[in-house]
Amino acid sequence: MTIRTSIEKATKSVLGAISLQAEGERDILDTLQAEHDEVQELLEKLVKSDNGREQKALVAKIKSALVPHTKAEERVVYDAVLALKGADAKVEGNEGYIEHGLAGETLKKLDKLTSNTPQFKAAAKVLKELIDHHIKEEESNIWARVKDNFSGEQRAVMNRNFLLAKKKVKIG
Ligand SMILES: [Fe+2]
Ligand SMILES: [Fe+2]
Secondary structure (H helix, E strand, O other), rough: OOOHHHHHHHHOOOOHHHHHHHHOOHHHHHHHHHHHHHHHHHHHHHOOOOOHHHHHHHHHHHHHHHHHHHHHHHHHHHHHHHHOOOHHHHHHHHHHHHHHHHHHHHHHHHHHHHOOOOOHHHHHHHHHHHHHHHHHHHHHHHHHHHHHHHHHHHHHHHHHHHHHHHHHHHOO
């Protein structure tokens, strides 16, 4: 293959991938990855901040990113994993639900605390640790289940369902 044809081929496949995404054919795992990166960045900023106003603003941002993400993920990803055959998949699915619950409770607690106090900083640290741990396991165990059991086409359908489910979540 000449250099020119390989470049043409590569360009064609990149353009193909872009147009597929534009049609809403994105793999759910790509959407989840982008949302995980976003929330982990916000948590990193939160634990590093010494400014009460900034801390409050970051908590609000984390809440509006995390609550719809976890609820929609439960409906679309975790319920699909729980429906798979095998005890291990069911344990992993239940573990995810429990960790989402713990993160949600810690976030509620953090939201009520006065910012820039030792209590607030402790809760922020616990939330970050919980979420970092959860994301690490989710991206390895749960995503492996999703990749092994659902085709690219099914994952694109899951992506559309995930985006729709997110819109229905009340942040509270
Ligand atoms: Fe997630
Ligand atoms: Fe999750």
